[in-house]
């Protein structure tokens with residue numbers, strides 16, 4: 252098991268956002284976490300990355316307890332996140348943003364190869380290498396966030412709503428890129444509103460409702476589940 | 488007015504010299520603001536520590552306040568030693584302030600007002616410590632430079648002390664600029680100022696970056712302290728009060744959080760003060776400085792170069 256979350260409780264002040272959720276991600280999988288607005292998806296991601304303290308439960312990564320490990324050290328262990336709402340460094344150029352992705356890496360020898368890989372996935376970033384990131388379009392910034400997370404060569408890539416605010420054609424592209432990233436050997440935990448697409452690309456999925464996991468299964472199972480269809484796929 | 492016109496270039500040279508010192512101190516305010524969104528009001532005492540440290544170093548070399556200026560070779564040595572002493576002392580003070588006054592509050596997620604009180608408390612504590620332990624009166628600096636006109640610029644005479652101050656300030660700012668642009672840790676500072684959460688997601692250790700910005704601000708303030716000692720020949724336990732507010736003003740004037748803004752704000756403030764006091768009398772110097780600030784902020788509330796932390800910093 253690469254990632255193992257058990258009985259995780261996370262609170263914002265007195266408001267509990269997660270009421271003891273458990274989920275696992277195995278090496279090589281694409282796992283997706285689906286839920287309505289405010290269900291606690293981003294909170295889960297932030298807890299995994301260490302941006303949000305945990306009040307109960309545990310997070311284990313590659314057999315080691317991470318629950319109280321500092322956020323920056325989790326990156327060194329191999330967890331990288333492309334956060335919701337982009338979170339690029341607006342005053343840095345595209346290149347500098349991508350370099351920030353390698354900040355925690357000890358081996359800087361493969362920088363070129365990683366850069367080529369990211370540019371291969373997102374040719375637009377290569378064209379815009381020297382542009383100040385804050386001046387790029389929303390979609391371009393989204394690509395940059397994902398590319399930057401990949402520059403860390405993570406073992407586990409956390410993607411929080413990578414398709415948010417993108418044109419339909421670009422959404423297609425993002426999902427095929429996620430598949431490609433996974434084929435290249437990176438395990439992915441994907442948070443999405445776009446349930447149809449996410450379930451199609453995922454090996455397994457969890458449904459989160461107001462801070463609790465209410466259902467889990469393979470992507471295919473959940474795609475065919477009538478209750479899921481009604482609630483998340485917009486099919487009556 | 489006639490006085491201003493007749494002496495415009497002389498006033499400019501003095502203004503720039505003074506402004507260079509403001510700018511160096513302003514950098515400390517702006518760096519810390521960048522990563523913490525906090526005005527470190529104890530920064531003025533980080534500076535004062537430097538002014539005393541350099542005097543202690545000179546005393547340790549056996550120099551007294553009434554001794555004649557030593558030979559040129561020795562002066563270089565003394566100034567270098569005083570600079571090292573002041574920079575180390577100021578950086579250490581800055582680091583202690585961050586550890587004692589701010590970090591514990593950060594751990595407990597204290598509201599901004601509490602940080603402000605802690606900052607003012609640290610400022611008074613350090614200042615009073617110098618007042619009690621060293622002297623409550625002016626403390627004189629041993630003579631190291633006899634001002635001598637080196638050359639004339641548009642009719643203004645430029646002396647060796649002014650040259651040294653401006654050159655040293657420029658060198659320090661260039662070093663800082665290069666450090667922040669070129670090094671990995673420098674990039675960490677920029678990342679934390681632009682988006683602290685994303686910086687953590689890149690593996691940046693925020694506490695280390697914060698400590699580093701305090702150290703860098705301290706080094707700049709220590710450098711400014713030596714230059715101040717050379718320029719004015721005296722310091723005092725509360726010398727940081729007005730100077731700190733002026734440097735803070737310079738940082739706000741240029742656009743707080745923006746390194747180039749600190750430079751620009753410092754120089755402008757130095758110039759305006761000198762022009763203003765030439766027109767309406769030198770006793771109005773401080774009034775001119777703050778009126779200038781208020782007028783600029785009326786038209787550009789985020790300072791001349793805007794708050795744009797990352798942007799102009801990139």
Ligand SMILES: Nc1ncnc2c1ncn2[C@@H]1O[C@H](COP(=O)(O)OP(=O)(O)OP(=O)(O)O)[C@@H](O)[C@H]1O
Pocket residue numbers: 263266268286287288289290291292293294295335444
């Ligand atoms: N900083 C915060 N302070 C207080 N409450 C918060 C904070 N962040 C999130 N919450 C609350 O926690 C709950 C879960 O939020 P979270 O951001 O994890 O939802 P989400 O599933 O990612 O939603 P979305 O799909 O809109 O991104 C929500 O009720 C939200 O209001």
Ligand SMILES: [Mg+2]
Pocket residue numbers: 292293294335
């Ligand atoms: Mg979210």
